[in-house]
Amino acid sequence: FRKGIMELVKLDQAWVPQEEGYSLYIRPYMFATDEFIGIRRSSHYKFMIILSPVAGYYSGAVEVYASTKYTRAAPGGTGMAKVAGNYAAAILPAEEIKDNGYDQILWLDGRNHTNLQEIGTMNVFAVINGEVHTPSLFEGTILPGITRDSVIQLLKTWDIPVHEREISIHELIEARENGHMDEMFGSGTAATISPIKGFGYEGRHYKVTLGDDKSISAKLKKVLQEIKQGNATESFGWVEKLA
Incomplete structure (x- = not known):
């Protein structure tokens, strides 16, 4: 391989x-x-x-909608695998979301449609009070993206607290309403890092503050891009020169 x-x-x-x-x-x-x-x-x-x-998968910040109608994966299924069936089941929900003005669907768990899973083409991160939070892979319902793993490793080397845990959509809304949410972003092979400027849930829309050039998402995107282009050193063994 x-x-x-x-x-x-x-x-x-x-x-x-x-x-x-x-x-x-x-x-x-x-x-x-x-x-x-x-x-x-x-x-x-x-x-x-x-x-x-x-080119980059998204030209700018995106808006996502948390669906309580559809389920991407359930425990014991194939949610952690990059298989065609996972994408086939997501086509209709994604089209409905786009018809309502959103770029991607924010999947919630299959049991109660409460906890964050992932975005259509990305893993999801929320920065709350300076600490980074992302859904845990424990149940095997989320794709363990390589960019997600790279983000977590970089954050740890920068001494930025990062938590892999259950995150409910209600906690996300509360953090946003109370002014504790610094930013949200997605990570993926094609997207690298994509800022999230808003999310919808049960008919309501919640704007999210976009980070500036010094934000965590901006720093991650810059460093990952420099590493991929060979313009920055890294100590993880990610890069191998072919020619």
């Missing part, structure tokens, strides 16, 4: 964008190829890799 990706990137290195904010998106995937009609595990699979030059 690793060798295949590295060899393909070497082969297509001319496609790596040089412009700031752009990157070569790598999408490995695999699908079953057994010839049968029925429901069972396949014995044969085809592994492929797609490379594509891309």
